[in-house]
Amino acid sequence: MKVPIEKVAIVGAGTMGRDIAQAVAMGGYKVTLYDINESILKKALDLITENLDVGVVKGKVSRQMKENTLNNIVVIDEIMNVTGDLIIEAVVEDLQIKTDLILKLETINRDHTIIATNTSSIPITRIASHLKRPGQIAGLHFFNPAHIMKLVEIVSGSETGPEVIEALREFSKNIGKTPVTVNDSPGFIVNRVARHYYVESLKILEEQATDHQVVDSLLENFGFRMGPFRLMDLIGVDTNFAVTKSIFESFHFDPKFQPSRIQQQKVEAGHHGRKTGKGFYEY
Ligand SMILES: NC(=O)c1ccc[n+]([C@@H]2O[C@H](COP(=O)([O-])OP(=O)(O)OC[C@H]3O[C@@H](n4cnc5c(N)ncnc54)[C@H](O)[C@@H]3O)[C@@H](O)[C@H]2O)c1
Numbered sequence: 001m002k003v004p005i006e007k008v009a010i011v012g013a014g015t016m017g018r019d020i021a022q023a024v025a026m027g028g029y030k031v032t033l034y035d036i037n038e039s040i041l042k043k044a045l046d047l048i049t050e051n052l053d054v055g056v057v058k059g060k061v062s063r064q065m066k067e068n069t070l071n072n073i074v075v076i077d078e079i080m081n082v083t084g085d086l087i088i089e090a091v092v093e094d095l096q097i098k099t100d101l102i103l104k105l106e107t108i109n110r111d112h113t114i115i116a117t118n119t120s121s122i123p124i125t126r127i128a129s130h131l132k133r134p135g136q137i138a139g140l141h142f143f144n145p146a147h148i149m150k151l152v153e154i155v156s157g158s159e160t161g162p163e164v165i166e167a168l169r170e171f172s173k174n175i176g177k178t179p180v181t182v183n184d185s186p187g188f189i190v191n192r193v194a195r196h197y198y199v200e201s202l203k204i205l206e207e208q209a210t211d212h213q214v215v216d217s218l219l220e221n222f223g224f225r226m227g228p229f230r231l232m233d234l235i236g237v238d239t240n241f242a243v244t245k246s247i248f249e250s251f252h253f254d255p256k257f258q259p260s261r262i263q264q265q266k267v268e269a270g271h272h273g274r275k276t277g278k279g280f281y282e283y
Contacts, residue, residue, distance in 0.1 A: 003112055003167040005085045009034065011101065012090035013075070015236055015275060016118055018044035019146035020088055022051060025072035026065065026147070027175030033075045034082045041075040048073065051147060083109055086171065088140060090118040093242035098122065099130040106132055114164050116140035120239075121187045121246040124157030134159035140168055141188060142177075144235055153188050154181045186250030187243070195247055195257055198240060201228035202260035212280050229280040233273035237266045237280070 010021050013035035021033045035041050052069060055061030076082070087105055091097060102115055115137045117127060128134035139155025152172050156165050165181055172179035182189050201215050216227025232240045241263045248257040266279065273279030
């Protein structure tokens with residue numbers, strides 16, 4: 001049976017959640033955006049407005065589109081109001097936190113509700129194994145910045161219903177994205193391959209072969225849009241570290257995915273990148 005998607009809710013208003021909310025609202029959907037942290041919600045609305053203003057200045061967003069987009073977003077701080085036909089989960093990369101939250105979302109939503117997780121690395125089947133309706137969950141993996149990047153990976157867990165995948169493909173196209181469907185595996189496709197961009201660059205720092213500015217400059221001059229350290233700062237050094245740890249564990253501690261102690265220390269020092277004003281660079 002086809003699942004109609006009209007009402008969308010997003011859980012987590014951090015780096016990804018707020019930009020996903022913007023993309024979905026620009027696609028004409030009504031969106032509720034929820035976070036446990038009220039100050040993050042306020043910051044999210046400010047940053048979405050800033051993004052839209054940049055779009056207006058560049059001539060990519062009309063004033064009417066800016067107004068419509070902002071009118072489509074409602075921020076909420078009460079989980080019991082997180083209801084919809086589609087819930088997009090974008091909280092921290094932690095299996096326990098995600099499953100506790102999704103279990104709760106299942107109980108307050110109806111049977112037809114699709115729960116899409118924006119996890120970068122946690123296998124969908126692993127999350128689904130904790131749920132009452134494992135057929136209703138899939139991965140919907142956006143790329144940063146989510147209001148600009150076109151690609152989304154749609155990930156089918158072993159129990160995900162084909163109608164859920166079809167509904168997510170249609171929804172992604174409706175918000176101007178390019179969906180690519182893949183089967184479940186740790187890190188899916190893009191993050192699994194991209195892991196080496198970060199892991200190998202961090203090894204270069206550990207070996208003191210050069211510094212992070214030189215690595216970034218070389219790779220940017222070679223043709224990558226962003227060097228690995230600038231990119232980790234954009235992603236969130238903490239999020240990037242959590243994703244590497246998760247992929248390392250899922251591949252049974254294969255040393256090729258081994259997380260870096262340099263990165264761990266940055267996380268412990270609170271140098272999480274742009275979102276904290278300092279990472280490998282200062283902002
Ligand atoms: N940052 C990226 O570039 C990127 C890209 C693709 C996917 N992802 C994935 O998206 C997800 C979110 O990453 P992010 O970078 O936006 O993280 P973030 O740290 O910027 O934001 C996470 C948000 O989740 C909120 N949160 C934590 N626990 C919560 C709960 N129980 N209920 C409601 N809100 C809660 C936090 O308050 C925070 O605002 C992760 O699974 C990550 O792997 C991140």
